[in-house]
Amino acid sequence: MTHVFHRNSRKAPPKAVRGAGCYLYDATGKAYLDGSGGAAVSCLGHGDADVIAAVQAQVADLAFAHTGFFTSDPAEALAELLIANAPGALDRVYFVSGGSEATEAAIKLARQYFVETGQPQRRHLIARRQSYHGNTLGALAAGGNAWRRQQFAPLLIEVSHIAPCYDYVLRDEGESAEAYGLRAAQELEDEILRLGPDSVMAFIAEPVVGATLGAVPAAPGYFRRIREICDRYGVLLILDEVMCGMGRTGHLFACEADGIAPDIACIAKGLGAGYQPIGAMLCTGTIHDAIAAGSGFFQHGHTYLGHPVAAAAGRAVVEKLLHEGLIARAGVQGAALRAALDDRFGQHPHVGDIRGRGLFLGLELVADRETKAPFDPARGIAARIKAEAFEAGLICYPMAGTRDGRQGDHVLLAPPFIIDEAQIGELTDKLATAIDRALAG
Numbered sequence: 426m427t428h429v430f431h432r433n434s435r436k437a438p439p440k441a442v443r444g445a446g447c448y449l450y451d452a453t454g455k456a457y458l459d460g461s462g463g464a465a466v467s468c469l470g471h472g473d474a475d476v477i478a479a480v481q482a483q484v485a486d487l488a489f490a491h492t493g494f495f496t497s498d499p500a501e502a503l504a505e506l507l508i509a510n511a512p513g514a515l516d517r518v519y520f521v522s523g524g525s526e527a528t529e530a531a532i533k534l535a536r537q538y539f540v541e542t543g544q545p546q547r548r549h550l551i552a553r554r555q556s557y558h559g560n561t562l563g564a565l566a567a568g569g570n571a572w573r574r575q576q577f578a579p580l581l582i583e584v585s586h587i588a589p590c591y592d593y594v595l596r597d598e599g600e601s602a603e604a605y606g607l608r609a610a611q612e613l614e615d616e617i618l619r620l621g622p623d624s625v626m627a628f629i630a631e632p633v634v635g636a637t638l639g640a641v642p643a644a645p646g647y648f649r650r651i652r653e654i655c656d657r658y659g660v661l662l663i664l665d666e667v668m669c670g671m672g673r674t675g676h677l678f679a680c681e682a683d684g685i686a687p688d689i690a691c692i693a694k695g696l697g698a699g700y701q702p703i704g705a706m707l708c709t710g711t712i713h714d715a716i717a718a719g720s721g722f723f724q725h726g727h728t729y730l731g732h733p734v735a736a737a738a739g740r741a742v743v744e745k746l747l748h749e750g751l752i753a754r755a756g757v758q759g760a761a762l763r764a765a766l767d768d769r770f771g772q773h774p775h776v777g778d779i780r781g782r783g784l785f786l787g788l789e790l791v792a793d794r795e796t797k798a799p800f801d802p803a804r805g806i807a808a809r810i811k812a813e814a815f816e817a818g819l820i821c822y823p824m825a826g827t828r829d830g831r832q833g834d835h836v837l838l839a840p841p842f843i844i845d846e847a848q849i850g851e852l853t854d855k856l857a858t859a860i861d862r863a864l865a866g
Contacts, residue, residue: 444471447841447848449820457815460852461822462839465635465668465785468695469742469751470841476700476741483737492731499736506743507707512678513686516710519723520703520731524667524693525559527704528629531663531689532563533725535627538661538712541719547626551585551616551660555827557637558629558665558691567629570637571830585620587612589634590643593778593789594797594828606644614654627661627689632679635668639787639827639835640780642674648683661688661712667704668785671695672746673839675756675783682782688712701738702729746842755842758849759783762838765853775800775864784842789827790834790860799833802826806834809863819855836860 431437439451447470449457459467469476483499490497504518519534521527532550539547552558554569565574566581569589574581588595588609596605617625632648634641655662664687669679673695676682680690689712693704716723729735746752763779763786770776770788777791790810792800800806807823814821827833840852 446470446472447844455818457818457820458840458848458851458855459820460814460838460840460856461820462695462841463699463820464694464822465673465837465839466694466697466699468672468755468842469698469700469745470843471699473698473700473745475745476698476738479737479741480700480734483734487733490733491728493726497731497733497736499733499740500731503736503740503743506740506747507705510677510743510747511686511690511707512681514709514711515686515690515707517708517713519706519708520736521693521705521727522702522729522732522735523559523704524665524691525561525564526727526730527667527691527693527706528559528564528567528665529561530706530725531629531665531691531708532567532627534689534706534708534712534716534723535661535663537724538715539626541715544623546624549585549620549625550582551587551613551620551625551628553589553630553634554586555589555591555638555830556586556629556631556634556665558631559667568637570826572826575830585616587616589638589641590647591634591638591641592644593641593780596644602644603646606647607650609644610647610650610654613651614658617654617658617660622658625658625660627663628655629663629665631665631667631669632683633669633674633782633785635785635837636822636824637826639789639824639837640782640785640839641787642780642782643683648680648685652685655688663687663689663691665691667691667693668839669782671743672752672755672842673783673785674781675752675759677743677746677752679782696739696742697735698738698742700742701732701735703732703735703739705739751842755783758842758844759786761846762786762840762844762849762852765849766838769853769857770860773860775860781838784838784840784844786838788836788838790836799828802831806863807836809866810834810836810859813862814855814859817855817858819852819859821856821859
């Protein structure tokens with residue numbers, strides 16, 4: 426008997442009682458290798474003593490102080506640490522409790538910035554199909570996940586969606602990766618011109634697309650061209666690094682690999698590593714100063730933004746990432762995991778693509794490798810893989826609808842940065858078992 430409103434109302438999940446390193450344990454004592462960090466959250470693994478100590482110390486000193494009245498040392502210190510290591514002109518940090526809140530804040534800040542600078546006609550937001558930016562109504566509208574959007578469509582604000590940069594499926598035969606990246610980026614300029622250049626406020630994208638597309642990085646040169654287009658038309662570039670940021674791809678900020686910086690960035694998940702719910706929106710000094718010189722107030726807010734205990738946890742996490750070599754480790758262990766996946770699945774008849782950066786990797790499942798044809802959605806391949814992996818003691822993140830919201834299946838992997846070689850072998854072995862059993866069903 427339970428009074429918890431579980432995600433699946435027909436089946437209560439097993440009860441997690443303990444976490445240690447890369448493993449979670451249920452009430453029966455069964456161990457599960459956390460091959461996806463939950464949802465790309467647990468970058469440090471479970472039971473990190475330093476983060477636990479930081480949380481305990483902070484809750485003893487100051488558990489909560491509303492930011493309508495106070496700031497706090499943990500929030501100030503974490504903001505300073507993030508900005509000291511942020512790309513480009515990012516200069517201010519607005520703390521929230523998670524990724525969806527960060528996206529909401531980014532969209533609203535973009536709009537208020539143009540109102541405050543005398544450009545109220547700028548109202549259009551452009552995003553990409555097969556993206557995911559969160560589950561609140563504004564974030565859901567920005568996202569291009571057709572399945573998540575469908576039943577809530579009448580409630581969503583209007584957002585323009587262009588094609589994703591999805592090399593495996595959308596690059597033409599004989600077309601170079603660079604040429605494809607430029608062609609994909611051109612869709613943004615075309616859409617800006619269609620809407621009217623002085624009516625577009627922002628473009629939002631994930632540097633490496635996570636949940637909906639399965640760890641798809643952009644083609645070479647794509648984001649450099651995107652940055653040029655945004656600059657040409659005065660459009661703000663919002664980068665959603667909620668999943669792919671905070672070291673997961675081998676850089677603290679994923680956009681560093683593309684050689685660009687955003688006007689606004691969204692981070693969460695790995696920022697707190699699961700020890701506390703925390704996210705953040707970062708913006709340039711130019712944007713912040715426009716608000717300061719205008720109304721003086723960002724017309725937005727949440728009760729728990731800048732929560733002292735969450736900020737203390739976030740600071741401890743980021744300090745470990747920066748000073749204990751864990752970001753570099755994500756790159757090294759990511760290469761090791763990628764090699765193991767290539768070795769095990771590179772010639773698998775139903776694994777069409779293995780992709781990603783660092784410890785943010787995806788496998789796309791196909792009915793036919795030659796034609797890249799997806800499985801019939803009625804087979805429920807992603808759901809089968811998830812269930813078989815869980816039974817085998819592996820937590821991974823399969824999703825359906827990879828191609829268009831209905832067709833296509835992929836598996837997302839995002840294990841803790843502390844994963845070792847033996848655990849990489851365990852992950853690939855259990856994933857192979859799960860895929861084979863799911864396909865045989």
